[in-house]
Amino acid sequence: MTAKRSLIRRTTALAAATTAALVLAACGGKADSGSTPHNSHEGTASASASASAQPSTAQGAxxxxxxxxxxxxxxxxxxxxxxxxxxxxxxxxxxxxxxxxxxxxxxxxxxxxxxxxxxxxxxxxxxxxxxxxxxxxxxxxxxxxxxxxxxxxxxxxxxxxxxxxxxxxxxxxxxxxxxxxxxxxxxxxxxxxxxxxxxxxxxxxxxxxxxxxxxx
Incomplete structure (x- = not known):
């Protein structure tokens, strides 16, 4: 009986660890998803910098x-x-x-x-x-x-x-x-x-x- 309870505890702990890993992975995925807008923002900033360079070129016309x-x-x-x-x-x-x-x-x-x-x-x-x-x-x-x-x-x-x-x-x-x-x-x-x-x-x-x- 004791052995059976010990097996149940180990199984439960393993399941909890697996769940925790899945949760962390999901959070990491969200963080990665969040990084995409950040990268997109950098791209936008870069595009804005390029756009801001255009007027100076135009001013040279x-x-x-x-x-x-x-x-x-x-x-x-x-x-x-x-x-x-x-x-x-x-x-x-x-x-x-x-x-x-x-x-x-x-x-x-x-x-x-x-x-x-x-x-x-x-x-x-x-x-x-x-x-x-x-x-x-x-x-x-x-x-x-x-x-x-x-x-x-x-x-x-x-x-x-x-x-x-x-x-x-x-x-x-x-x-x-x-x-x-x-x-x-x-x-x-x-x-x-x-x-x-x-x-x-x-x-x-x-x-x-x-x-x-x-x-x-």
């Missing part, structure tokens, strides 16, 4: 002012490079030659950058002849007329230096005005940054050129 700036500044810079290219063989002043070289080094890379932006925006890059006194050139601030470019190309020595400085001051003033418009109405931050650099560097060059004109 361009507007019509940015497009106009790029399309205008490319032929504007091209004409400056054409003018600067004449200085190597026609200028008498070493200072004028040095200035012309600096203009080429600064503006050629900017043309490439501006062209890249237009291409990425699905816009057409201005044709290479748009800086040669064409209609689009005349409509931009500070651009030389075909006649002015012809006169500069035929000048040499001290006469070239004076004409180059006078025309380039006017040209730079036009570029600064275009850059200020971009700063106030543009949206694409890299373009606004370039505009700021143009305002700073070309304003300094205007002061420098006016100083050189005072020496002539």
């Amino acid at each position: 361009n507007n019509t002012a940015d497009t106009a700036f790029a399309k205008g500044m490319i032929p504007h810079h091209r004409q400056a490079l054409e003018m600067a290219g004449l200085a190597a063989t026609r200028a008498e002043s070493a200072e004028v030659k040095a200035l012309a070289d600096e203009i080429k080094k600064a503006q050629d890379p900017e043309i490439k950058t501006l062209s890249g932006w237009l291409t990425s925006w699905g816009e057409q890059v201005p044709a290479a002849d748009s800086a040669q006194g064409g209609h689009s050139g005349h409509s931009m601030s500070g651009m030389m007329t075909g006649e002015e470019m012809d006169q500069l190309s035929k000048a040499s020595g001290k006469a070239f230096d004076t004409a180059f400085l006078q025309l380039m001051v006017k040209h730079h003033e036009g570029a600064v005005a275009m850059a200020k418009t971009e700063q106030s109405t543009g949206k694409f931050q890299p373009a606004k940054d370039m505009a700021a650099a143009i305002i700073s560097s070309q304003s300094a060059e205007i002061t420098r050129m006016n100083g050189l004109l005072g020496k002539n």
Whole structure:
């Protein structure tokens, strides 16, 4: 009888242990189930982070002012490079030659950058002849007329230096005005940054050129 009771107790204890294990497993299952929403929350948070990154990308998008700036500044810079290219063989002043070289080094890379932006925006890059006194050139601030470019190309020595400085001051003033418009109405931050650099560097060059004109 005692042995039988002992067997019953062991059986009951085993059943209780099994039940307890099942309960714990069920609780663990619920905990795991609870972890799913947690993981889901992390996924949502990650998605939210990605979504929050989107506006910053959108803020980097361009507007019509940015497009106009790029399309205008490319032929504007091209004409400056054409003018600067004449200085190597026609200028008498070493200072004028040095200035012309600096203009080429600064503006050629900017043309490439501006062209890249237009291409990425699905816009057409201005044709290479748009800086040669064409209609689009005349409509931009500070651009030389075909006649002015012809006169500069035929000048040499001290006469070239004076004409180059006078025309380039006017040209730079036009570029600064275009850059200020971009700063106030543009949206694409890299373009606004370039505009700021143009305002700073070309304003300094205007002061420098006016100083050189005072020496002539």
